[in-house]
Amino acid sequence: MAELSLKNVVKRFGNFEIIRDASLEVSDGEFVVFVGPSGCGKSTLLRMIAGLEDITGGEIWIGGAVVNDVEPADRGIAMVFQSYALYPHMTVEQNLGFGLRMTGNPKADTERRIRRAAEILQITELLDRRPRQLSGGQRQRVAIGRAIVREPRVFLFDEPLSNLDAELRVQMRVEISRLHKELGTTMIYVTHDQTEAMTLADKIVVLRGGNIEQIGAPLDLYDDPANQFVAGFVGSPKMNFMAARIIGKTPDSVTVSLVNQDAVQLTLPVRDVPAIGEMVTLGVRPEHFAEAGQGDADLAVKVDVAEHLGNTSYIYANVADGEQLVIEREESRNEINRDKFVVAIKSSRAYLFDGAGKRLK
Amino acid sequence: MQSRNRIAYAFLAPYLLIFTAFWLWPIIDSFLLSFQNTRVNPWTFSPGLNWGRLSRDPAFYNALKNTLLILVVQVPVMITLATIMAVLLNSPLLKARGLFRFAFFAPVVVGEVAYAAVFRLMFNLNFGIINKLLNTVGIPSVSWFAEKPPAMALLIIAVTWRWAGYNAIIILAGLQSIPNDVYEAATLDRVSKIRQFFFITLPLLRPIILFCMVLSIIGSMQLFTEPFLITDRGGPGGGTETLGLFLYRQGFVSLNFGYASAIAYTIAALAVLISLLNLWLGREPK
Ligand SMILES: Nc1ncnc2c1ncn2[C@@H]1O[C@H](COP(=O)(O)OP(=O)(O)O)[C@@H](O)[C@H]1O
Ligand SMILES: [Mg+2]
Numbered sequence: 209m210a211e212l213s214l215k216n217v218v219k220r221f222g223n224f225e226i227i228r229d230a231s232l233e234v235s236d237g238e239f240v241v242f243v244g245p246s247g248c249g250k251s252t253l254l255r256m257i258a259g260l261e262d263i264t265g266g267e268i269w270i271g272g273a274v275v276n277d278v279e280p281a282d283r284g285i286a287m288v289f290q291s292y293a294l295y296p297h298m299t300v301e302q303n304l305g306f307g308l309r310m311t312g313n314p315k316a317d318t319e320r321r322i323r324r325a326a327e328i329l330q331i332t333e334l335l336d337r338r339p340r341q342l343s344g345g346q347r348q349r350v351a352i353g354r355a356i357v358r359e360p361r362v363f364l365f366d367e368p369l370s371n372l373d374a375e376l377r378v379q380m381r382v383e384i385s386r387l388h389k390e391l392g393t394t395m396i397y398v399t400h401d402q403t404e405a406m407t408l409a410d411k412i413v414v415l416r417g418g419n420i421e422q423i424g425a426p427l428d429l430y431d432d433p434a435n436q437f438v439a440g441f442v443g444s445p446k447m448n449f450m451a452a453r454i455i456g457k458t459p460d461s462v463t464v465s466l467v468n469q470d471a472v473q474l475t476l477p478v479r480d481v482p483a484i485g486e487m488v489t490l491g492v493r494p495e496h497f498a499e500a501g502q503g504d505a506d507l508a509v510k511v512d513v514a515e516h517l518g519n520t521s522y523i524y525a526n527v528a529d530g531e532q533l534v535i536e537r538e539e540s541r542n543e544i545n546r547d548k549f550v551v552a553i554k555s556s557r558a559y560l561f562d563g564a565g566k567r568l569k
Numbered sequence: 570m571q572s573r574n575r576i577a578y579a580f581l582a583p584y585l586l587i588f589t590a591f592w593l594w595p596i597i598d599s600f601l602l603s604f605q606n607t608r609v610n611p612w613t614f615s616p617g618l619n620w621g622r623l624s625r626d627p628a629f630y631n632a633l634k635n636t637l638l639i640l641v642v643q644v645p646v647m648i649t650l651a652t653i654m655a656v657l658l659n660s661p662l663l664k665a666r667g668l669f670r671f672a673f674f675a676p677v678v679v680g681e682v683a684y685a686a687v688f689r690l691m692f693n694l695n696f697g698i699i700n701k702l703l704n705t706v707g708i709p710s711v712s713w714f715a716e717k718p719p720a721m722a723l724l725i726i727a728v729t730w731r732w733a734g735y736n737a738i739i740i741l742a743g744l745q746s747i748p749n750d751v752y753e754a755a756t757l758d759r760v761s762k763i764r765q766f767f768f769i770t771l772p773l774l775r776p777i778i779l780f781c782m783v784l785s786i787i788g789s790m791q792l793f794t795e796p797f798l799i800t801d802r803g804g805p806g807g808g809t810e811t812l813g814l815f816l817y818r819q820g821f822v823s824l825n826f827g828y829a830s831a832i833a834y835t836i837a838a839l840a841v842l843i844s845l846l847n848l849w850l851g852r853e854p855k
Contacts, residue, residue, distance in 0.1 A: 260753050281759035293750035297772045297853075307758025310768070358758070 210271030210284065210361035210394060211236045212257070218265035219252055219418075226252050228418045229266070234396065234411070239388050242398045243405040243441070244415035250398040251290075253415070254364050257396065258287050271361055286355035287364040290371065292347045294339040300326075300350050301335040304357050325353040328390065329383075345376045352387070365397040369404065381407060402442055406430070414438050436489060436565035445494050445522060445534045447559070452490045457481055462560070462568075464490060466507075468530035474505040476555045478568050488568065491559040494522065494536040503552025509533060510548050599830040607827035619831040629832070631807055632815035639725055639811065640789040640843070647729045648781055651736035652774070656766070658737065659744045670741075673734030685798035688727050689714075717808035720800045724809055727795050732788065736781045743777035744770070779851045783844045790840040793817060812836050 212234040219227035226249045234240050242250045255261040257268060259280030267274050275283050295303050304325055308318040326332040329349040339347055348368060355363055368384070369377045385408055388395055399405055405412050406426045414421040414429065414437070422434040426442075433439035440446050455473070456463035463475045467487075474490070482488065500506050509525035512532065523535045535551055560568040606615040623629055658669055676684065691697050692713040700710040713719045747770065755765045771778075793813035796803045803810030816836065820829030 258757065260756070280756050285757070287754070287757055289750045289754060291748065291750055293748065293754040295751060295755075295769060297769075297775075306755070306768070307760060310758065310760045310764055354754070354758075 211269075212271075212362055212394060212396070213269045214253075214257075214266065215269070216266040217253070217256065217263060217268060219249070219256060219261065220264045226418050227256070230420050231266075232413060232420065232423060234394060237392050237394055239395045239397065239408060239410045240413060241405040241409035241411070242396065242413045242415055243402060244400065244421075245441075246400055248415045249418045250400070250415055251366050254287075254366055254396060254398050257283075257362075258285055258364055259283050260287075284361035285364055286358040286360035286362075288348075288351045288355050288366065288368045290367040292339070292351040292371075294347060294350055294354075296339050299336050299338055300331060300342070300353075303339070303350055304335075304353050307354075307358060321357045321359065325356040328356060328387065329353050344372050345380065348372065348380060352384075356387075356391070361394065363393055363395040365395065367398055367400065370399070370401075377404075384408065403444060406442065412442075414441060433559065433567060435567050436491065436561040439491050439559055439561070439567070443493055445536070447491045447493050448531070448533045449561075450490045450492070450531050450533075452488050452560075454481060454484050454486050454488060457484065464488060464560070466490065466530075469507055470530075472505050472507055472553075474553055474555055474558065476558060476560055478560050481560070481568055482562060487563060489561040489565075490553075491561060492553055492557065494534040496554065496557040497535050497537075498552040498554050500550035500552055503554040505553050505555075506550050507553060508548060508550045509535070599826075599833060602827050603830035603834055605827045607825055612827070619828045622828060623831050623835065628807070628810075628815060632803075632810045632812045635721070635803075635808075635810055636790060636792065636812045638721065639728070639792060640786060643725045643728055644782060644785045644789060646725070647733050647785060648736060648778060650729065650733045651781065652740055652778065654733065654737035655740035655744055656770075658741050670738065673737050675734070676731045677735045681794045682798065684731065685727075685794065688723070688799050692723055714800060715805055717805060720805060720809045724792075724795050724800060727799055728789075728792065732785065736785070739781055740774060740777055743774050747773050775851060775853065779848060782847055782851070786843050786847060787840045790836050790843070812839075 214230050214232040217227060217230045218225065230253060232240075242253060244250055252261060256263050257270075259275070259278065263276050267276055269275065270283055270285070295306060298306060301322060304322045305318050308321065322335075323332075326335060329352060331346065331349050331353060334342060334346060334350070339350070342350065348371075351368070365384070369380050372380060381404060384397075388408075397404075397408060409426055411423065412426055412429055413423050416437055422429060422438045424432075429438055429442045433442060436449065440449070450469055451467050452464035452474075453467055454462060455465045456475075460477060460479050461475050462478045462481045463473060466472045466474070497503075497507075511523055511525050513524040515522040515524075519538070521537050523537060524532055525535055526532045562568055603619050604614060604616045605612045606618050654673060657663065658666065658673070663669065692699050694700065694710060694712045694714070697713075699713075704710060711719050713723045751769060752765055755769055760768070791813045792811045796809045796811050796814050797817070800809040803814045812832065813836070816829055816832045819825050819832060
């Protein structure tokens, strides 16, 4: 077990800066998720922590020591690869024990660790099989088992569930969560799936194009996104964005007009705003629209498509030539089978972003 | 459907005819020939003659012994070399990879006669470069063509030179099919590079290496060009006569086709047998 920190970490491949000045503190036992779109540098950052990629600049600390020049094997980490990376010619038992046996760990201890890992992951009856005789989910368990056997200070997971089908993914997600509770070890988990991030993490690190956009607890990111990217990335379906122009301001409020939505006007409690006439973006989550008349501005929309999921419905709607909006409604189904209806925006549940995507508060 | 099938066979007919006439028929005919006395005119059916002679012929046993000796020494040496070459070719540290790959493969493309001539010159007793090099490190000249042990060594060196690169390229393809993350996992498992080679790379290359060995066994069983051209028809005095050469002498020098057919079938059967033995020894542990 160990805490971990990144101090101004930089990674360049040739002239390409893949990770820019990443700093992060992970406390002992914390479950941290790196999330971001494909190609944003999540795997690279994880592999730098593992020691599989060298560090162009900055420092990585594990357990109170700089590990920049420490061999991967000596960093006390274990990694679960997206492709599982099992040894194809070895049985499950041999896969689990290979590292320990190669390094002369006492036999009895090796066997104890294998048994324990197999029990935790419920793969005891698979120990004699080879990887090709296992399903995707079983392979994933073996890969995790191989990490557990090492009894590492830090677990690293690189998109471990992305090759599984939806149902299995949910099941394994729950198991990884349980595993974290059981072992209490520091875990760093990479995914591009915001649901995985929200459900697993103590702390989420949102990455985009090699930059850390925001670090925070899942609900803090949901409630208080630092910028338009994070606001759009966290939450599903994603936040609606509408173009708006500033038409008035007081010391502690601002009034905007939704240019594509019939010039509906809304006043928000925001202080730090650009000049009147500037374009900004208003963000409202699908689940935050209110009944007509119960918010601060009403919006009449035309229903395009309605998706009924049973417990809730998503309405894809638009105004003349405005942005398409997604509106979540839990009420009766017939009511939303109309062509038109009116929803309200609450200023307390709306976000404002400037032209560069920065959140205005 | 019926007429479509007929048309298909009509298109296949020219190939099937040629296949039957020049491939299938010779195989059957030579089998029948091995039971005939071809030293009398007309040939007569004499089932025990050729096979009986083969089982007693000291020249056959000499050729068999030479061939097996070459096989047992040359195949393992060459496959080991080829594996090392493949690993070096696969190394990320290597520059100009394409050039090396071409250089290793080139011996296969070089004409046999040209290569044999060059080897004869290089190993010449008085002015060959090999003896000159040996002399500079204090080893006296070896008369490569006049005594049996050096002549056998020369054959093994020549065959290895010619085919090691070819096998290395095949093994390289196998190496490249092993995913890199398996090695990364092993690195994180604290397994050293050397152990990774012996416990991951080699076991995963097993099928490829077995394939190369079978190819090489078949090649050795038929070895002909090198003993014919380099050690001058199996010299000195039959010291490097191989089964391939023995077959050639019976068939094309003595024109004893019945006996040659029996030898040919023996060579093929031995090649199959040894290859099967090799596959069985190298089978995946259960
Ligand atoms: N070895 C490498 N050489 C050059 N560029 C690389 C290398 N590895 C990754 N990259 C680049 O770095 C970026 C981030 O990659 P990666 O960390 O794998 O993204 P993610 O895991 O977030 O999808 C990508 O643009 C990728 O093309
Ligand atoms: Mg990745």
